Amino acid sequence: MAERGMQLLFLVDATGKKNHRLKRVLNRDAFPKELTNKKRFMSERAQRKSNSHKLNEIPEAVILQLGKRSDRDLSVECGISAYFLKQKRLALGIDQFKRGVYPEEMVQLLGKVTDREVGEQFGYHIATVCALRKKMGIASTVKPATTPTQTPNAKKREIVKLPQELVSQLGVRSDQDLSTEFGFTLHYLKKERKARGISSVNVPKYPEEMLSLLGKVADRDLVARFGYSSTTLSILRKKLGIKRHHKVWTAERIALLGKIKDSEVAALLGGAFTKGSVGQCRRSLGIPICRGPRNGAPTALFLSLSRGLTSGKMEALPSAQPGETGQLTQFPLVPGSEANSFQA
Structure with missing residues (x-):
């Protein structure tokens, strides 16, 4: 059978080329002549293989559990094949285990001992025993709980009285x-x-000097001076009910519009206003734009104001609140910024 049990023959056509079709040829000499079906031969061969000696070796404790538990569960527990357990059960005339049917001895113990003890004795999970007991309406058996005084390792919370010196503070x-x-x-x-x-x-969290300047100068000046973020200063200002410092167009600032370029006005004001905000204010007042020299050079007035600002001879443009146009108001400046006098 090993040599001629299976042969694969290539069919060769007239041209001499091999055909891809395969013809399976079974060597019937390898099987008994009275058998014409391979499956019948294999099934009878399996039946001829005797395992009676293994059936006699099954322990008595396992035999007592046949029919009370499934063959598969017993096989996992005792390590014997489920097939041999089934054959032994059939040989003894024991019916197959049915789900939902429990031993009478186990049912009698429900409620008398704990579910865990019943499960360990009969080989059931504690959840299965608990579900069966509840289904039958049997109350559980609870062991008497130990009081904390009976537990030697129980940690008790010590009540510590605070010293009078600490309470007063x-x-x-x-x-x-x-x-x-x-x-x-x-x-x-x-x-x-x-x-x-x-x-x-x-506990005061912020410097008193910074708190006194909130709303009087721009938040970004306080950020550069005291090192707090703009978000922190904004939240603190709103918590204290202080409005933000508004950018005010005074008469002196408006006088610069149209005389120098919008970008130059923004530069003179130290960044308090952007080029876009300067242009928006100029257009709202109907002031024509100053385009400056065609080559893009700065205007003469801007150069003059810049030189005066650098030399320190030019007075700071006033920063007034609404209704205080023309009034000079000076606040502590941020070190290192020459144009802080123009900032809002």
Whole structure:
């Protein structure tokens, strides 16, 4: 059968080329002559293979579980093939295990011992035992709970009384300072302070000088001077109810419109206004544009004002609030900016 059991023959046509069709030829001499079907031969061959000696070797404890549990579950537990367990069960005339049918001994124990003990004794999962007990309306058996005093390792929360010196300083000093000095956690001090109805101390977070300048100068000047972000200053200003510093067009600033280019006006004002905002204000007032020299050079007035600003002989253009046109108002300037006098 090994040599002639299967032969693959190529059909050669008249031209001598091999055909891709294959003809399967079975060597029937390898099988008994009375058998003409390979499947019949294989099935009878499997039946002739005796396993009776293995059926006799199945332990008695496993035999007692036949029919009470599925053959597959017993096979996984005891390591014996499910096929041999089935053959042994059929030889003993034991019916097949049916789902939902439980041993009478196990049902009698429901509610008398814990579900875990029942499951371990009969080989069922604790969830299966619990579901069966609830379905039958049987109350569970709960072991008496141990009190905390019976548990040797139970941790009890120690109630620590705060020193009178510490209590007198709650709300007067910050919780962080008291925590560092007296050795209590910050969370514990906050809890004790709130339990006594004491509000926290207001620790100044921002410099007083910066707080006094909010709304009087632009936020970006304070950002460059004190190092806080513009978002932080905006939130702080809104929290304190201070309006933002508005850009004001004074009479002196308006006098520059149309005499020099819009970009030059924006440069003289130190960046308080952009070229676009300068042009928008000029157009709203009906002032014609100053185009300057054709070669793009700066205007003579701008050069004169710039030289005067650099030498320090030119007075700062006033920065007034609405209704205060022409009034000179000077604020602390940001170091290193020559044109801060023009900023809004």
